[in-house]
Amino acid sequence: MSGPRSTDRSRLRANPLYDAGAAKVTVFATVLIVFSIILTGVIAYYITKGQSVKKLKETDLEYIGGSIASKIDGRIERAMETARLLAGNRDLNEWILGGERLGGEETIALETIRGMTEQFQYDNSFIVSVRTGQYWTEQGQLLDTMTRSDPDDAWFFRTLEDGRPVQLDIDYNEERKDTFIFVNALMRHNGVPVSVVGIGLSLQDMSQQFGEYKYGLHGNLWLTDKSGEIYLSDEFAQNGHNMRDYMPTESADRLLSMMDRERAVTEYVDADGNRKDVMLFPIASSEWSLVVAVDRKEAISFLKTIQWQTAAAVAISLLTVVFFFTYMSRKLADPYKRAIELNEELERQIATRTKELAEQNEKILDSLDYASRIQVSALPTDAELKEALPGHFILWKPRDRVGGDFYWLKRVKRGLLIAVGDCTGHGVPGALMSIMTVSLLDQLVHSDSDDPAAILTRLNRSIKQTLNQNGKEGLTDDGLDIGLCLLTDTATVFAGAGCSLLVRTPDGLAEYEGDRKSVGYRKTPADYPYTNKVVEVGPGAVHYLATDGLADQNGGEKNYSYGKTRWKMWVADNGDAPFDRQRTMLEAEIDRYRGDEPQRDDMTVLGFLPPRKG
Numbered sequence: 001m002s003g004p005r006s007t008d009r010s011r012l013r014a015n016p017l018y019d020a021g022a023a024k025v026t027v028f029a030t031v032l033i034v035f036s037i038i039l040t041g042v043i044a045y046y047i048t049k050g051q052s053v054k055k056l057k058e059t060d061l062e063y064i065g066g067s068i069a070s071k072i073d074g075r076i077e078r079a080m081e082t083a084r085l086l087a088g089n090r091d092l093n094e095w096i097l098g099g100e101r102l103g104g105e106e107t108i109a110l111e112t113i114r115g116m117t118e119q120f121q122y123d124n125s126f127i128v129s130v131r132t133g134q135y136w137t138e139q140g141q142l143l144d145t146m147t148r149s150d151p152d153d154a155w156f157f158r159t160l161e162d163g164r165p166v167q168l169d170i171d172y173n174e175e176r177k178d179t180f181i182f183v184n185a186l187m188r189h190n191g192v193p194v195s196v197v198g199i200g201l202s203l204q205d206m207s208q209q210f211g212e213y214k215y216g217l218h219g220n221l222w223l224t225d226k227s228g229e230i231y232l233s234d235e236f237a238q239n240g241h242n243m244r245d246y247m248p249t250e251s252a253d254r255l256l257s258m259m260d261r262e263r264a265v266t267e268y269v270d271a272d273g274n275r276k277d278v279m280l281f282p283i284a285s286s287e288w289s290l291v292v293a294v295d296r297k298e299a300i301s302f303l304k305t306i307q308w309q310t311a312a313a314v315a316i317s318l319l320t321v322v323f324f325f326t327y328m329s330r331k332l333a334d335p336y337k338r339a340i341e342l343n344e345e346l347e348r349q350i351a352t353r354t355k356e357l358a359e360q361n362e363k364i365l366d367s368l369d370y371a372s373r374i375q376v377s378a379l380p381t382d383a384e385l386k387e388a389l390p391g392h393f394i395l396w397k398p399r400d401r402v403g404g405d406f407y408w409l410k411r412v413k414r415g416l417l418i419a420v421g422d423c424t425g426h427g428v429p430g431a432l433m434s435i436m437t438v439s440l441l442d443q444l445v446h447s448d449s450d451d452p453a454a455i456l457t458r459l460n461r462s463i464k465q466t467l468n469q470n471g472k473e474g475l476t477d478d479g480l481d482i483g484l485c486l487l488t489d490t491a492t493v494f495a496g497a498g499c500s501l502l503v504r505t506p507d508g509l510a511e512y513e514g515d516r517k518s519v520g521y522r523k524t525p526a527d528y529p530y531t532n533k534v535v536e537v538g539p540g541a542v543h544y545l546a547t548d549g550l551a552d553q554n555g556g557e558k559n560y561s562y563g564k565t566r567w568k569m570w571v572a573d574n575g576d577a578p579f580d581r582q583r584t585m586l587e588a589e590i591d592r593y594r595g596d597e598p599q600r601d602d603m604t605v606l607g608f609l610p611p612r613k614g
Contacts (some may be wrong), residue, residue, distance in 0.1 A: 065309075077203065078120065083184065084165070086358070087188075092187065125138040126197070131194070135527075159169075168181065196258040220276075228415055247270060384409065388418075389409075390611065393607050395605040398601045402430070420498075421483075434480075452532055455495075457528065493535075500512060503570055508572075509568060512533045543607070548601065550605060552601050553597075
């Protein structure tokens with residue numbers, strides 16, 4: 001039966017007020033969704049842009065500039081070392097003192113220059129006698145004679161008067177018809193300069209190679225001094241000009257005022273309105289600084305993709321919502337009920353789109369540092385360390401953000417197992433090795449006894465089986481050094497493989513050496529029996545486990561390794577300080593000793609006071 005109810009519905013749908021109400025609800029809901037989605041997209045975009053710019057300034061520029069600076073440093077250092085070798089060559093010294101004669105054995109001296117030039121692929125090399133002023137090329141050709149009256153020869157007399165063993169000089173050589181970066185070294189006999197010897201690097205070739213390091217099409221790379229003069233640029237035409245010719249004077253002055261810092265970051269807007277981020281790096285082998293300028297639009301160009309994806313998502317959402325509300329407004333009889341349902345759908349749509357955009361933004365940001373977090377997740381947390389060892393400090397310094405060093409702890413029936421290990425390799429290979437070792441240790445502790453020596457023996461066998469290293473030959477020969485302690489209520493049981501345990505008590509310092517065979521390597525027998533050492537000391541005995549990265553770090557006046565002796569002296573002198581203070585003091589000690597030298601190896605130091613009962 002159709003009845004009165006069907007008649008009422010037909011009458012309601014035919015009512016113009018009903019159509020107007022449905023249209024208003026549809027339009028209002030559509031506008032609200034459009035505004036919400038666009039607003040959410042804009043906010044997400046600017047958050048992503050802000051974080052990307054922050055990462056560019058704090059991480060990317062430092063990485064890019066550091067990589068380029070190290071390459072330049074390496075090339076200049078190699079050239080300076082070659083010049084020093086030539087200056088110290090006995091044959092060249094005797095040839096100069098003997099009057100620069102050609103033919104016979106005397107030609108051997110010039111062959112030395114030619115050989116080094118060809119071996120290291122320098123553009124040219126030379127030797128100039130102080131007594132005669134004669135300029136000899138690497139080909140044994142007498143190219144010129146130095147005179148004070150010739151302005152082109154001023155570099156020679158300037159080098160003699162300066163007196164430094166090695167000097168850098170950029171000069172146009174009239175005879176060679178090119179501009180070179182010359183590395184000049186003084187050759188002495190009985191302390192008296194007898195000649196200037198050196199090598200030359202073509203400035204034009206250097207600029208071409210320099211341009212290969214540039215980030216983007218509109219960035220800049222400059223080697224400058226404190227006055228802003230550009231000695232080397234990725235664009236050859238800019239060489240010899242001043243930074244102020246290519247950037248606002250105010251920005252250039254601000255950048256030059258930061259020259260004395262280790263590194264500095266700033267930004268400026270060029271004449272075309274493009275914003276550029278700039279980082280300053282000192283070149284250790286010279287008095288120059290590297291200026292890396294990156295066009296911000298190029299650096300964050302990937303955001304254009306996000307913009308288009310967001311716009312596409314908004315368009316699809318709009319079409320979906322319009323269709324949905326149009327369809328529902330035609331199907332529902334009650335305008336009030338329809339308004340309520342459409343409002344609920346609107347809220348669900350907004351929540352879904354907002355969540356999707358937030359998740360997309362989070363994934364983009366998380367991917368930037370995901371690699372380093374993988375290894376950190378395999379290590380004990382600060383809370384776990386603090387709960388297991390109320391008195392402790394940990395210093396974990398991978399050489400390359402991630403590395404082969406690790407620390408590990410596990411509660412067992414008799415107490416607490418704690419270890420510090422140093423796996424083969426640095427960076428990602430070392431990190432993979434350390435994660436595998438931590439996993440094996442967890443498995444062994446769950447399935448075997450808590451005896452440290454037995455655990456090391458089983459760990460040795462497990463690594464050899466996992467990496468197929470039971471034979472004498474193969475593609476890999478990886479393993480680790482490790483120190484493993486079982487902390488009981490009354491004593492410490494220690495087993496080590498290439499690692500020692502230091503124990504500091506009020507009576508002095510004791511060292512407990514581990515076995516000499518490392519774990520997992522092909523030369524280590526699969527059934528090698530590691531041994532335990534029982535340490536029975538009273539309260540207040542501070543234990544230290546450290547990898548060899550600390551002892552092997554070079555530095556100091558003679559660039560020697562830090563060594564175990566210095567490490568023991570440091571423990572003896574500072575072991576009574578609070579643990580948080582010890583960590584700060586040890587970091588300062590490492591930085592002081594290392595000086596300008598790079599970190600040589602991964603470093604891990606764990607100092608702790610074993611929790612004893614009674």
